[in-house]
C-alpha cells in the first residue's frame with residue numbers, strides 16, 4: 001500500500017495508518033519493522049486524540065537478531081539514515097536471542 005514513510009499514513013489519507021508488510025516503504029519486511037512502526041503509530045494516535053498534535057515521525061528504525069549457525073548469532077539495527085552493520089557473531093548473542101524471544105512474548109501478553 002502506498003505509504004508516507006514518516007507518518008505511516010496511507011498516501012493521500014489523513015486518518016488511515018499502515019503498518020507491517022503491507023507498506024511500500026523502502027526498508028525490510030520484518031516482524032521487528034512492524035513492531036517499531038506500531039510503536040510510532042500508537043504514540044501518534046494517543047497524541048492526536050488527546051492533544052490534537054503529532055508525537056513523532058517514524059525514522060525507519062529496525063532491530064533484528066540474525067542466527068548465523070546452530071549456536072551463534074549476531075544482530076543488525078538500521079534506520080532511514082544508517083545502513084545495517086552487523087557485528088561479529090557470538091554464542092552469547094545466540095543465547096540472548098533465545099531468551100529475548102521468550103521475554104518479548106511474555107511482555108506482549110502482559111505477563112511481565
Ligand SMILES: Cc1cc2nc3c(=O)[nH]c(=O)nc-3n(C[C@H](O)[C@H](O)[C@H](O)COP(=O)(O)OP(=O)(O)OC[C@H]3O[C@@H](n4cnc5c(N)ncnc54)[C@H](O)[C@@H]3O)c2cc1C
Nearest residue numbers: 019020021022023028029030031032033034035063064065
Ligand atoms: C518464513 C519467514 C520467516 C521470517 N522470519 C522472520 C524473522 O526471523 N524475524 C523477523 O523480524 N521477521 C521475519 N519474517 C517476517 C515477518 O514474519 C513479517 O514481516 C511480519 O509477520 C509482518 O507482520 P504483519 O502484521 O505486517 O503481517 P502478517 O504477520 O502477515 O499478518 C497479517 C495478518 O492478516 C491476516 N489477513 C490477511 N488478509 C486478511 C483479510 N482479508 N481479512 C482479515 N485478515 C486478513 C493474515 O491471516 C495475517 O494473520 C519472516 C517471514 C517469513 C515468511
